[in-house]
Amino acid sequence: MRSFKSFFFILTITATSIFGWGSQGHKLIAQKGVELLPKDMALPASYASFIVEHSVDPDNRKSQDKTEGPKHFIDIDFYTEYINGAEILDQQQLLAKYKDTVTKQGLLPWATIATYNNLVAALKAGDPAKIKLYMADLAHYVGDAHQPMHTILNYNGQLSGQRNIHARYESDMVDANLTAISKNILPISLQPIDDLNTWIFSIIHESNCLQQVLFSADKISLANSGNSYNDNYYRLMWFYTKFVTIDQFTKASNRLAQVYYKAWAEAGKPKFVE
Numbered sequence: 001m002r003s004f005k006s007f008f009f010i011l012t013i014t015a016t017s018i019f020g021w022g023s024q025g026h027k028l029i030a031q032k033g034v035e036l037l038p039k040d041m042a043l044p045a046s047y048a049s050f051i052v053e054h055s056v057d058p059d060n061r062k063s064q065d066k067t068e069g070p071k072h073f074i075d076i077d078f079y080t081e082y083i084n085g086a087e088i089l090d091q092q093q094l095l096a097k098y099k100d101t102v103t104k105q106g107l108l109p110w111a112t113i114a115t116y117n118n119l120v121a122a123l124k125a126g127d128p129a130k131i132k133l134y135m136a137d138l139a140h141y142v143g144d145a146h147q148p149m150h151t152i153l154n155y156n157g158q159l160s161g162q163r164n165i166h167a168r169y170e171s172d173m174v175d176a177n178l179t180a181i182s183k184n185i186l187p188i189s190l191q192p193i194d195d196l197n198t199w200i201f202s203i204i205h206e207s208n209c210l211q212q213v214l215f216s217a218d219k220i221s222l223a224n225s226g227n228s229y230n231d232n233y234y235r236l237m238w239f240y241t242k243f244v245t246i247d248q249f250t251k252a253s254n255r256l257a258q259v260y261y262k263a264w265a266e267a268g269k270p271k272f273v274e
Contacts, residue, residue, distance in 0.1 A: 020072060020144035021249075022171040023056045024178055029146075029249060030055035030139035032185050033256030041264050044272050047132055054136035055143070070103050071111035071141065073150040076208050078105045089201055108150065109200045112141040116196060116263055123267030128274070138263075139256055145200060146252035151208040157215070165218050168229065173237050174245065184246045190258045203255065210244055217241045 020026060030052045034043055043051075061068045078101075079094075081087040088094050091110045094102045115138045122130035144150045149166045157165035174181070193199045217240035225233035238245075264270070 020059070020140065020147045020150055020170070022175050025170065025174050026055045026140055026143050027052050028178060028182055029143040029252045029256060030136070032253035033139055033260065036187050036254055036257040038190065038261060041261055044274055046274055047135070047272060050132040051136045051139060054133070055139040058137055058140040070107045072106070072108060072144050073155065074106035074108040074204060075153045075155070076151050076204055077153050089197055108141060108144060109197070109204060112138070112145065112200050113196055115141060116259060119263045120267050123264060123270055126270060126273060128272070131272070135260065138259065142256045142259060143252050145203045146207055146248045148207045148210040148214055151204045152211050154211070157218070160215060162215060162218050165214065168218070168237070169214055169241070173234055173241070176234060177238050177242070180242070181246055181249050185250045185253050188250070188254045190254065190261060193258060193262045207248070213244050214241060
């Protein structure tokens with residue numbers, strides 16, 4: 001049950017590691033996402049700085065808002081349909097079958113879609129405060145969807161004897177290599193998003209498929225570091241996962257720009273008011 005998992009999660013990893021990519025990782029995705037926007041959607045500096053700074057707000061809201069936590073993950077491999085390659089994407093259909101278990105297993109895809117819809121409404125209304133708020137939130141949820149540990153049942157290695165891998169990977173290792181990650185985030189072609197629901201689930205599937213890379217790297221790195229999470233462990237962990245990690249940050253940043261542009265276009269491409 002996620003309620004137990006959440007409690008155990010808090011006990012076993014540091015507060016900063018609860019952030020999907022760590023606070024600095026989320027800010028990097030937000031920064032690059034804004035920078036990668038097409039020229040016709042260039043944001044005012046005040047918007048860009050707000051989005052980057054507040055891209056960690058969804059994590060900070062967790063302590064006051066009990067509904068926030070499930071928005072940051074989905075244990076997609078919990079569902080029999082996913083395992084059998086015939087999943088249910090519609091939240092109402094899942095609720096009809098699994099009831100409260102759906103919330104316990106995470107609401108990330110639907111939280112992303114709801115935030116997108118709120119952003120479109122704010123853009124149409126010309127409300128700068130809400131536009132910036134929803135753009136910051138969207139940056140966070142899109143970032144979380146690209147973090148493999150936010151898409152799997154074994155999210156903290158608790159099922160494979162690798163407890164705390166979540167923190168070791170997303171915060172300790174990533175934070176130590178942010179400069180290298182940032183230098184390697186390059187623009188890619190922004191493809192149009194036809195269906196937002198299919199789009200966000202495809203990202204989650206992609207992230208879920210990367211779990212074995214991370215778990216294998218963790219085991220090999222530990223075995224070759226005297227069974228100690230020392231400097232050599234983190235050196236090896238980065239060596240084995242850097243290409244996957246950089247790729248996920250690159251995709252997250254470019255896809256954030258992609259979904260921002262879709263929302264702006266759907267709203268009629270309004271001007272941004274300071």
